[in-house]
Amino acid sequence: MADLAAAPPRAQHGWSIGWGDAGPFLALAALVLIGFLINPDFLSANNIANVVTRSAFIGIIAIGATFVISSGGLDLSVGSMAAFITGVMILVMNWAAPSVGTAAIPLGMAVALVTGIACGLLNGTIVTIGRIEPFIATLGTMGIFRALITYMTDGGTVAIDRSLRDAYRPVYFGDVLGVPIPILVSLAVALVAAYVLYRTRYGRRCVAVGANEDVARYSGISVARVRTMAFVIQGACVAIAAICYVPRLGAATPTTGLLWELQVITAVVIGGTALRGGRGRVWGTVAGAVILEFIANLMVLSDFVSEYLVAAVQGVIIIIAMLIQRMSKR
Amino acid sequence: MSGASLALAPAGDTAEPVLRAEHLAKEFSGVRVLSDVSLDIRAGEIHAVIGENGAGKSTLMRLLSGYLKPSEGALFMDGAPVDFHAPADAQAAGIALVHQEILLADALTVTENIFIGREIARFGRLDERAMREAAAAQLAEIGCKVSPTALVRDISLANRQLVQIAKALLGTRRVVIFDEPTAVLTHDEVDPLLDIIVELKQRGVAILYISHRLDEVERLADRVTVLRDGRMVGTYDAQGLTPHRMASLMVGREFASLYPARQDPARLAGGDAAPALEIENAHVPGFVREVSLTLHKGEILGLAGMIGAGRTELFEGLLGLRPASFGAVRLHGELAAFRSPAHAAELGIGYLTEDRKGKGLLLEERLAPNLTLAALDRVHPAAGLDLAREAQLLDRAVASYDIRLRSREAKAGQLSGGNQQKLLLAKVMLNEPSVLIIDEPTRGIDIANKSQIYAFIHALVREGRSCIVISSEMQELIGLCDRILVMRAGRINGELAGEAMTESNVALCATSSATNENISGRTSDG
Numbered sequence: 001m002a003d004l005a006a007a008p009p010r011a012q013h014g015w016s017i018g019w020g021d022a023g024p025f026l027a028l029a030a031l032v033l034i035g036f037l038i039n040p041d042f043l044s045a046n047n048i049a050n051v052v053t054r055s056a057f058i059g060i061i062a063i064g065a066t067f068v069i070s071s072g073g074l075d076l077s078v079g080s081m082a083a084f085i086t087g088v089m090i091l092v093m094n095w096a097a098p099s100v101g102t103a104a105i106p107l108g109m110a111v112a113l114v115t116g117i118a119c120g121l122l123n124g125t126i127v128t129i130g131r132i133e134p135f136i137a138t139l140g141t142m143g144i145f146r147a148l149i150t151y152m153t154d155g156g157t158v159a160i161d162r163s164l165r166d167a168y169r170p171v172y173f174g175d176v177l178g179v180p181i182p183i184l185v186s187l188a189v190a191l192v193a194a195y196v197l198y199r200t201r202y203g204r205r206c207v208a209v210g211a212n213e214d215v216a217r218y219s220g221i222s223v224a225r226v227r228t229m230a231f232v233i234q235g236a237c238v239a240i241a242a243i244c245y246v247p248r249l250g251a252a253t254p255t256t257g258l259l260w261e262l263q264v265i266t267a268v269v270i271g272g273t274a275l276r277g278g279r280g281r282v283w284g285t286v287a288g289a290v291i292l293e294f295i296a297n298l299m300v301l302s303d304f305v306s307e308y309l310v311a312a313v314q315g316v317i318i319i320i321a322m323l324i325q326r327m328s329k330r
Numbered sequence: 331m332s333g334a335s336l337a338l339a340p341a342g343d344t345a346e347p348v349l350r351a352e353h354l355a356k357e358f359s360g361v362r363v364l365s366d367v368s369l370d371i372r373a374g375e376i377h378a379v380i381g382e383n384g385a386g387k388s389t390l391m392r393l394l395s396g397y398l399k400p401s402e403g404a405l406f407m408d409g410a411p412v413d414f415h416a417p418a419d420a421q422a423a424g425i426a427l428v429h430q431e432i433l434l435a436d437a438l439t440v441t442e443n444i445f446i447g448r449e450i451a452r453f454g455r456l457d458e459r460a461m462r463e464a465a466a467a468q469l470a471e472i473g474c475k476v477s478p479t480a481l482v483r484d485i486s487l488a489n490r491q492l493v494q495i496a497k498a499l500l501g502t503r504r505v506v507i508f509d510e511p512t513a514v515l516t517h518d519e520v521d522p523l524l525d526i527i528v529e530l531k532q533r534g535v536a537i538l539y540i541s542h543r544l545d546e547v548e549r550l551a552d553r554v555t556v557l558r559d560g561r562m563v564g565t566y567d568a569q570g571l572t573p574h575r576m577a578s579l580m581v582g583r584e585f586a587s588l589y590p591a592r593q594d595p596a597r598l599a600g601g602d603a604a605p606a607l608e609i610e611n612a613h614v615p616g617f618v619r620e621v622s623l624t625l626h627k628g629e630i631l632g633l634a635g636m637i638g639a640g641r642t643e644l645f646e647g648l649l650g651l652r653p654a655s656f657g658a659v660r661l662h663g664e665l666a667a668f669r670s671p672a673h674a675a676e677l678g679i680g681y682l683t684e685d686r687k688g689k690g691l692l693l694e695e696r697l698a699p700n701l702t703l704a705a706l707d708r709v710h711p712a713a714g715l716d717l718a719r720e721a722q723l724l725d726r727a728v729a730s731y732d733i734r735l736r737s738r739e740a741k742a743g744q745l746s747g748g749n750q751q752k753l754l755l756a757k758v759m760l761n762e763p764s765v766l767i768i769d770e771p772t773r774g775i776d777i778a779n780k781s782q783i784y785a786f787i788h789a790l791v792r793e794g795r796s797c798i799v800i801s802s803e804m805q806e807l808i809g810l811c812d813r814i815l816v817m818r819a820g821r822i823n824g825e826l827a828g829e830a831m832t833e834s835n836v837a838l839c840a841t842s843s844a845t846n847e848n849i850s851g852r853t854s855d856g
Contacts, residue, residue, distance in 0.1 A: 204702075211695060
């Protein structure tokens with residue numbers, strides 16, 4: 001596992017090496033350089049740590065999405081699922097806090113994880129047993145999760161109990177040896193994910209199902225099980241992200257996680273994972289998430305472009321990334 | 331010999347050939363795949379191009395039809411040099427290419443497919459009627475009876491091939507290049523197609539015919555050009571060129587026989603051997619009715635029949651790939667029911683799909699993951715992948731199945747058809763099946779690979795395995811099998827063994843409602 005961490009962009013999993021693989025990392029390097037030229041503050045340890053910490057949230061969810069997408073699926077519900085999980089978690093913690101005190105936090109985390117896995121299982125079974133296109137199935141659950149969080153908050157907000165706020169704070173704002181905890185968590189998630197995707201039977205099956213469902217079926221692979229599992233992994237990742245970010249969010253609202261699914265898909269695709277399935281790039285996804293956050297940060301630090309145009313620039317980036325992939329294939 | 335044959339060729343020597351290629355060569359990033367090929371096609375002749383896979387046939391064909399530009403050499407039409415930048419240029423000059431694969435849009439009608447990209451419009455509005463009438467006329471001309479308004483997904487494979495020909499002929503009728511047009515057709519569908527090609531020739535069309543099936547070449551061709559390893563062996567007058575001689579020219583050595591000798595006469599006795607697989611009263615809704623069969627240990631049992639006779643569906647049903655019911659299934663005498671391909675593999679049944687590109691291999695994936703995909707639990711017992719073991723298994727497969735590759739890191743899609751088939755065989759054999767079901771073992775692969783695959787099948791059977799071979803090539807079944815069952819319309823319509831295994835008997839069983847008894851009656855009459 002050590003070598004996975006040491007040389008993420010290298011194709012030691014035996015995948016072909018090409019622009020599609022190195023692209024996101026080169027783009028990231030270029031972005032860092034441009035950022036430094038525009039504003040030397042950009043490279044300050046503080047700013048970098050800040051940006052990467054913020055990107056960890058989309059990053060963790062996008063790592064899960066890498067499984068779903070490389071298995072040939074798509075999950076549009078991640079944003080509202082994150083809001084829903086956050087809501088459930090805060091409600092559970094607030095309910096338990098008076099009786100058990102800060103022990104409510106691990107309880108909340110466990111509930112969040114179970115909720116995430118259950119949500120993923122729901123998505124997965126609708127897609128596989130219900131045989132409904134992932135796009136449509138998760139469009140449906142996206143609406144359901146969003147409505148549930150709105151109902152739970154009564155259209156307003158559910159804030160985390162005051163007594164828990166300070167105890168929970170370090171999960172997002174704390175650090176180990178100067179490295180913010182969200183960065184450590186997303187690194188750990190990426191390491192595990194890379195191992196699962198590249199070095200386990202499940203990873204092989206996941207990519208095979210995405211590459212050609214028929215070949216997988218004729219090779220004796222249970223396509224439904226593999227697909228469902230990918231959605232479950234996605235759900236777990238959303239839950240982990242939500243757990244990390246509760247201190248920053250502070251509350252669950254009906255607009256929590258709005259449009260995150262688009263950022264997640266963008267991160268996955270600019271990372272080199274094939275949107276039609278059959279190829280997954282965990283470290284590329286991580287780079288993709290960081291790139292997105294860097295761009296937003298750069299636009300805030302510089303005065304050239306209004307920060308209202310962040311989404312537009314991200315849109316341009318995803319199109320450029322796809323064009324590069326297309327051209328490198330020839 | 332080639333020089334003389336050129337001079338003797340039937341079409342008048344004075345007439346300028348319609349299409350002439352001189353010293354064509356093609357390089358891809360420094361690798362020469364074709365060098366110094368010169369040939370010409372005359373009006374009213376069928377010029378066949380034969381060669382093994384990788385001999386350069388498809389490169390040549392693409393050069394002639396504008397899909398590729400030659401690195402060296404030149405093309406002439408009616409004696410004037412031409413330069414094609416795109417397939418459309420060649421089309422405009424009157425050269426049509428009929429692809430080997432069916433490239434039609436399933437969800438569109440026959441007419442829409444024929445006119446795709448060159449629709450007739452009046453003032454910007456599609457003139458459906460004009461197109462329908464033109465399509466109908468074109469279809470009628472080649473004797474195709476499908477309705478121009480039928481959806482392509484609703485018509486048979488043979489008719490799709492005809493629609494594709496109609497599409498190619500529309501407007502471009504000076505030179506028609508056929509790239510293995512019969513590869514996807516069954517025996518009965520081939521004849522009408524060959525008749526159409528002969529008719530085109532008689533109307534003065536210049537035809538270039540590329541095929542693996544040497545008997546067809548013998549039947550059709552006026553001249554034959556042989557390619558080997560990207561070079562021209564020569565152009566020969568088809569008169570007196572036997573399939574055997576063609577095969578020798580293609581491979582560059584003499585061929586004894588395509589099929590291995592049956593070394594074990596005891597195996598032929600069949601009847602005494604224990605049953606390996608017994609299927610009783612199989613039903614696959616929509617495909618198979620009341621089929622029972624027994625495969626004996628050490629036997630190669632052939633399954634003949636036309637496409638749609640239910641052969642593939644029977645075994646897909648058996649493996650749990652599609653809904654089916656069985657009176658009883660016994661594997662080595664014990665009752666068995668296979669829930670899924672994985673379960674069947676566990677119990678010792680291996681199935682090689684007929685569709686190696688669509689269902690057999692991940693073309694974009696490297697060889698090792700392809701090899702082990704059906705046996706992941708067996709190859710990698712621990713949670714993590716044992717990549718060293720996998721590499722070892724690939725080495726072994728490459729050696730024992732003679733898979734030719736440029737690099738271990740190549741993708742499956744980069745292998746030739748024959749090597750893909752060998753990889754697929756190696757993949758299925760990783761599960762050590764005792765009963766092997768091979769669907770179309772040699773579809774679209776060249777002679778040398780074919781004969782190797784036949785040898786592998788014999789070797790596997792000698793090891794004590796039993797094998798069912800489904801094939802649309804009757805010669806293959808007759809040469810390879812101990813016994814042949816012929817399916818027709820979802821039922822078994824006859825069983826042939828020994829001397830009774832002839833092409834005419836197989837064809838009779840496959841097409842008529844005749845039963846076994848009156849077939850043997852007929853053969854004794856004749």
